[in-house]
Amino acid sequence: MTHEALADLAARLPDLRLLTDAGDLEHYGRDWTRRWTPAPLAIALPASVEEVQGIVRWANQHNVALVPSGGRTGLSGGAVAANGELVLSLARMNRVLGFDAVDRTLTVQPGIALETVHTAAREHGLIYPVDFAARGSCSIGGNIATNAGGIRVIRYGNTREWIAGLKVVAGNGELLDLNRGLIKNSSGYDLRQLMIGAEGTLGIVVEATLRLTDPPPPSQVMLLALPDMDALMQVFALFRAHLSLQAFEFFTDIALKHVLAHGAQRAIDGDHPYYVVTEFDAPDERTQEAALAAFEQCVERGLVSDGVIAQSEAQAAALWRLREGITESLAPHKPYKNDVSVRIGAVPGFLHEIQALLTREYPQIEVVWFGHIGDGNLHINVLKPETLADAQFIAQCEHVTKLLAQTLQRHGGSISAEHGIGLVKRAYLESTRSAEEIALMRGVKAVFDPNGLLNPGKVFA
Amino acid sequence: MTHEALADLAARLPDLRLLTDAGDLEHYGRDWTRRWTPAPLAIALPASVEEVQGIVRWANQHNVALVPSGGRTGLSGGAVAANGELVLSLARMNRVLGFDAVDRTLTVQPGIALETVHTAAREHGLIYPVDFAARGSCSIGGNIATNAGGIRVIRYGNTREWIAGLKVVAGNGELLDLNRGLIKNSSGYDLRQLMIGAEGTLGIVVEATLRLTDPPPPSQVMLLALPDMDALMQVFALFRAHLSLQAFEFFTDIALKHVLAHGAQRAIDGDHPYYVVTEFDAPDERTQEAALAAFEQCVERGLVSDGVIAQSEAQAAALWRLREGITESLAPHKPYKNDVSVRIGAVPGFLHEIQALLTREYPQIEVVWFGHIGDGNLHINVLKPETLADAQFIAQCEHVTKLLAQTLQRHGGSISAEHGIGLVKRAYLESTRSAEEIALMRGVKAVFDPNGLLNPGKVFA
Structure with a gap:
């Protein structure tokens, strides 16, 4: 049956790249979680929207479950294929399709890396502001599937805010062209928003139109050492009141220990239980003085024990590494x-x-x-x-x-x-969503994916 | 049957305010459209979430359609009750329920006027930035139902961007507490976003938590006269490139004629086919000079024939009235x-x-x-x-x-x-949404409102 189904897929889509080697099954069958043994049926690497549609239609006929797959940097097992699913990897659909200077949008395929999106935006003098440490490997399709947040949410919001349009293949293989880059569109339910954060269980994103924005003004990066946990939100309140924050991130001494052991450079001497890396607009002397004043006020009130302000881009990067290097430094553990x-x-x-x-x-x-x-x-x-x-x-x-x-x-x-x-x-969803909400979510799932073939077992069992 | 049903409603909810006078039926049965003859069964004015839930449960038992109703300033007939529906007016649920200084959110009941929200935000040194001419009469619940946009979208986006949480009574009377003010929440489908813009067909918003933000820097307001339509988007591009725009609104000579006849003051002499009112950040001399330079560049290129920059708040208001007074000036026609x-x-x-x-x-x-x-x-x-x-x-x-x-x-x-x-x-929805999208929307509607009692006939027949 399995071989028959795959043979039929190959016959329907003769140009489709299909992988079945054990190494490929293992490679594409898992994400950054390491808890499940990969066991996909095969890996499909479509190169076009039509091939994605063909795969979904085939899956419906043969009752084969599909796992949409991007950079597989996920930390919740959303891209794991451990039950004979076909992995539908968007890795080959990774190009920029267009830039519109008037709309200030970038249209991309879902397999493009976040960092490539950043680069493409900067080539046009603009930025795509969603950012986090996995930028080099994660794909924009995966960002959309999880409504990715990251280190600039405090200024720019989550991925949700930056999606002007989505092309999505629904569970029946139909292509949906959702919102098409419009700023204002009060014509029925916003299915685009429903797709964002749905973890590939309602449809497969095959194209995204991203909003870009102006680069922020010149900024400064500061590392703060805090004497206790209670200081944390007080420092945040004080900094937010006086500065225009781009990021406000915290970590503990134990996190610091690991990231230093992993090659980062210590920036503040002594033992301190909590640290903050913050970045804020500092276009002129006035704002730089405001930052210093906020810092001094924190020190006077005993909220901050020590601090350092980056004097160069290299130093700013070094301070950021103390925060951004944590995940990687912990991986061996x-x-x-x-x-x-x-x-x-x-x-x-x-x-x-x-x-x-x-x-x-x-x-x-x-x-x-x-x-x-x-x-x-x-x-x-x-x-x-x-x-x-x-x-x-x-x-x-x-x-x-x-x-x-x-x-x-x-x-x-x-x-x-x-x-x-x-x-x-999955087992803890009830802590965040009521039984009634989950029942409605299941109902919505059945509307978009009546045969339950899109990433089954993810989000709910 | 009708009388029986109403008697049962009064018996179940003895404190519920119910109106059945002809004058009330006419008043509450329509919105700013004047195309349908109001013919509701009765008007219910609940004072609590529990009463709203009780009404929805009653409606299910008696198979009575409900029309959720706010300020009835809608222009698409979304709040019209012309077929024996019970109008569920949120007009009495119009209070501010709370302000959180750390979250910078304002929690309100749905019947509160947009202008009252503005005032409440300003009392805390913050703003709720969605704004448009109907601010004094429209309700926040209606704003959410239509994802209201208005005159500041260019800077702040639509209502959708400002909703941190929604309490919604679903079609079965269950209360949903959606997103609860969280900034980051990647735990299942975002039903909050689905409710926004759903025109009361998926649930009844009974509470909203609104994000607030810092007031913008001091601004300037400019009126421009344009020689032709082609100049419009060129002036926009030039202004956007040099200034931080808060608004960029246009109107024609015919619109000007009506608004002047309705009492507004002419600000530019002569006949010009197109006008623009724009407002932009002007915190210092540098930005004021940039505005002047942008204006002069437009004049040199023949894109702008004449212009005036407001020298006082009163003059700024007078220039804005030329744009904001249009709808009212046209109403008699x-x-x-x-x-x-x-x-x-x-x-x-x-x-x-x-x-x-x-x-x-x-x-x-x-x-x-x-x-x-x-x-x-x-x-x-x-x-x-x-x-x-x-x-x-x-x-x-x-x-x-x-x-x-x-x-x-x-x-x-x-x-x-x-x-x-x-x-x-309704008859033109197919021009914007594909047959497949509409089928999915109908499916979603059936999940949230299985008996089809929430604002039936709105959005789709």
């Missing part, structure tokens, strides 16, 4: 990742409860905190002790995640701020 | 309204085709153009000649709208930029 959020106003209370919870539940285990605290988004990475077996470690982390989910629910938070639900967070 | 959009890049070609179309099809009829041209949004108001009967006039306008819809389709535009589809544009 097989971290279990939580990616949670609450309203900014709820952060202080939430942080205290979470700290108590983690200290209690992981007494012998190293826990690394960092995140986009100006957006209420906290990344918690639990590092696997070498002596602990994988399965045992994950079981323990799942237990704690259950408790974390309860805390989140009390604070009105989200179990996934920017990674998506995928497979990893 | 029973205008037939088109509210269309194309991508900004498609505006010049579209304008030429539309001008030819309107000149040909309305040879004896006055047509008034104005709109948010920086967003690709054009309002076309066709004035009824006194000698023409209402029905005959509308039939002629519907014929032209059919041709206009075909032109829009060729240009990838939208039949409703910001007014919504309602009843007025």
Whole structure:
């Protein structure tokens, strides 16, 4: 049956690149999570919208599940194929299709890397402002599937804000041309917005029109050392009141330890429990003085113990590396990742409860905190002790995640701020969405994908 | 049956305010369109979320259609009740429920007027930036239902960008608490976004958490007179390149004639076919000089014939009145309204085709153009000649709208930029959305409102 189905696919789409080697199945069958054993049926690498449509129609006839796949940098298992699915990789559809100077939009294929989008925008004197550390490998299609956030959300919002149009292949193979770059379009339900963040379960994005904007004014980057957790949101409030922030990121001493061990350069001497990297507009002397004044006010109030302001682009990059290098520095420790959020106003209370919870539940285990605290988004990475077996470690982390989910629910938070639900967070969706919401979501899923072939098992079982 | 049903409603919700007087039925049964004869069953004015839920549950049991209703300033018939529906007016649910200084959000009931939201935001030193002429009467619930745009979209986007959370009563009476003010929330489908612009057909908004932002820097307002249509987008491009625009609005000499006849003050002498009101950041001398330089460059290139820059707040208000007073000045002429959009890049070609179309099809009829041209949004108001009967006039306008819809389709535009589809544009939805999209929208509607009781007949028949 399997061979028959694949033979039929090859016959229908003779130019379609199909991979079935064991190495390819393993490579394309997983993402940055390492919890599932890849077991796809095959890998299809379409080169056109028509081929994507052909694959979806074929899947419906043969009842084969599809896993849409981009840069596979996901952290929630959204692109994992572990159950005989056909991986539909958009990797070959990675070109810029057009730029419109009047609309200030860039139209791209979904497999294009975020960094390539950045470069293309800058060639036209504009920027695409969504940005995060995986920029070199992640694809814009995956960014759309998870409504990717990152390090500039405080200024520019999430991916959702930057999508002017989407072409999507729905579950029946039909091509939808959603919003077509319009700024104003109050003509029925905004299905474009519904697709963003749907993790490939409602349709396959085959083209995106991205809004670009003017580059920000010259900025400064500052690293701050904080004496305690309570200072964190107070420093944020003070900086936000006096400066136009582009980013406000935090991490702990344990995170710093790992990133330094991984080759980054120490920028502040001494031991401090918390650090902040912030970037803000500093086009002139007045704003630079305001930054210094904000810093001094923080020091006077005992909210900041030490700080350094980058004097060059190289130093700014070095300060940023202390934050952006964390994820990579932790990878060898097989971290279990939580990616949670609450309203900014709820952060202080939430942080205290979470700290108590983690200290209690992981007494012998190293826990690394960092995140986009100006957006209420906290990344918690639990590092696997070498002596602990994988399965045992994950079981323990799942237990704690259950408790974390309860805390989140009390604070009105989200179990996934920017990674998506995928497979990893599926069991905890109820902590963030009510039974009624989930029932409606299932209903919507059935409308777009009646045969349940688009990324089945992701978001909900 | 009708009396029985109403008696049951009164018995279930003894505190619910219910109106059945002929005058009330007429008052609440219609919006700013005047094409349908109001014929609601009754008017319910709930004072709480629980009462709204009770009404929806009652409606399901008695199979009574509901028309959610706000300020009834809509121009597409979205709030018209002409078929024995119960009007569910949110007019009494019009309070500010809370302000959060850290989140910078304002939580409000749906019946609050947009202008009251503006005032409440300013009391906290912030702004809610969505704005348009109906601000004093329209309600935030209606703004959300149509994803209202207005005069600041060029800077701040549409209503959609400013909704941090929505409480919505779904078609079965269940209360949904969508997104709860989170900045980052990648936990399943964003049903909040689906509700925005759904014109009350998927659920009834009973609470909204609005994002606020810093007030813009001091601005200047300029009125420009243009010699021809081709100059319009060139002036826009030049101004946008040199200034940080807050608004860029255009209107024609015919619009000016009406607004002057309605009491506004002429600001530029002579006859000019096109005018632009623009507002831009002007915090310092440098930006003021840039504005003057942009203006002079336009004059040198023959793109602008004359201009005036406001020297006081009063003069700025007077210049704005020339644009904002248009709708009101046209009301006595029973205008037939088109509210269309194309991508900004498609505006010049579209304008030429539309001008030819309107000149040909309305040879004896006055047509008034104005709109948010920086967003690709054009309002076309066709004035009824006194000698023409209402029905005959509308039939002629519907014929032209059919041709206009075909032109829009060729240009990838939208039949409703910001007014919504309602009843007025229902027959033309196919010009903007494909058959496949409409089928999916119907499917979504059935998920949220299985008995089809929420604003039936609006958006689609």
